[in-house]
Amino acid sequence: MVKPSNSHAILQMVLHWTLAAAILFLFVSSWWMLSLPLPSDDHTYRVVPFQLHKNIGITLLLIILVMICLRWVRRLQQNAAARSALQTLADIDQWLIYALVAACCSSGYLSSSYSGWNTEFWWLIQLPAWARENDGLNILFSDLHQWSCWLLLLAIVLHIAAAIYHGLRDDALLPKMFP
Amino acid sequence: MQHAPVSGAGFGAIIVLFGLLAFAGHGNEFLKQVVLAPGSSAELGIAPDCRADELDEENLTVLECQLLVSNVQMQLASSPHWFRIVQLLLSGVGMVAALGSLLVGFAFVHNRLPMIKSGIACFGLLLALDLIGLIGAASTGPLLRAQYLWPLFLWLNIHLCLLLANWHYVRGDSLEQNN
Structure with a gap:
């Protein structure tokens, strides 16, 4: 059994699985919540799901920043050993997922900012309005949010396929990311 | 005929994948029932x-x-009057059980037998929740039946397969130890 060598590795694992559960929940819930009635004074069905969506999204952005820092620190600690093509591909997939999560979360937040809706982070901290209401920019960032999320879903499917491939090969790679 | 040995790590990765999907599904159902209040x-x-x-x-x-x-x-x-509270209960317990199944998946990857054995209880619970949900949805009208029955039937089959595979793995391991 391969045990995490340091607290960085444990933290990386905890963040990885939190990220995985949160991203899948965000996908499922966003497909559903867009079928709710459009917001108005009377129909407030979207308020809680959208606020929760934003809360989780902003939290994921913070998690991704921590994960990037951890990965960077670990990389500095590792020897610059030669990497196989498969390892390089795995690295690319990993960085692609980080970049796409960051793009999804930031475009979603910017879209929300330009829509004129307030963001109260976990119903505790009122985030300042970064921008004035602007329909054109709201639609632009909303489109970016949508497309980056579809690309993220594709990258996640590849990531899952790779994990199952390594698991079925039993090549001792999987235990490194499974606590 | 020679059979390829079952890869515990591969099976663990598949359990974790379904655990994450089940968590997202139950979480979304919980949110849905909270938002759509009578x-x-x-x-x-x-x-x-x-x-x-x-x-x-x-x-x-x-x-x-x-x-x-x-x-x-x-x-x-x-929705009959009992439907919302039953769905809230089933999805609440389902989220916890799905998180439990992640621990079972991790245990398979690291071959931790005591935790693997508890997978039988975990998948049994998930299967029971699917069955209760299926019976509940079947007792509603055609509109909710059309929405709920098929996904529940799919989950019922997935959890049944995972339960049987887990039981088979534990039994095989016990026989191996006795020999």
């Missing part, structure tokens, strides 16, 4: 506010905007 605006027959800018932003027609409210009305009108 006596809310759609049930009171309040007309939707289909503003041109909102329609443009969401890429919706006026008819689709009206149907978003009808969709909530359909959900509320076809």
Whole structure:
């Protein structure tokens, strides 16, 4: 059994699985919540799901920043050993997922900012309005949010396929990311 | 005939994948039942506010905007009085059980037998929840049956397969130890 060598590795694992559960929940819930009635004074069905969506999204952005820092620190600690093509591909997939999560979360937040809706982070901290209401920019960032999320879903499917491939090969790679 | 040995790590990765998907599904169902409360605006027959800018932003027609409210009305009108509380309970327990199945998946990857054995209880619980959900949904009207029965039937089969595979793995390991 391969045990995490340091607290960085444990933290990386905890963040990885939190990220995985949160991203899948965000996908499922966003497909559903867009079928709710459009917001108005009377129909407030979207308020809680959208606020929760934003809360989780902003939290994921913070998690991704921590994960990037951890990965960077670990990389500095590792020897610059030669990497196989498969390892390089795995690295690319990993960085692609980080970049796409960051793009999804930031475009979603910017879209929300330009829509004129307030963001109260976990119903505790009122985030300042970064921008004035602007329909054109709201639609632009909303489109970016949508497309980056579809690309993220594709990258996640590849990531899952790779994990199952390594698991079925039993090549001792999987235990490194499974606590 | 020679059979390839079952890879515990591969099976663990598959369990974790289904655990994450089940967590997201149960979480979304919980959120759905919290948001779609009886006596809310759609049930009171309040007309939707289909503003041109909102329609443009969401890429919706006026008819689709009206149907978003009808969709909530359909959900509320076809839910028996017990349905919401049963769904809240099932999805709440389901989220916890799904997180438990992640621990079982991790245990398979690291071949931790005591935790692997507890997988039988975990998948048994998930299977029971699917069965209760299936019976509950079958007792509602055609609109909710159309929405719930097929996904529940799929999950029932997935959890049945995982339960049997887990049981087979534990039994095989016990036989190996006895020999």
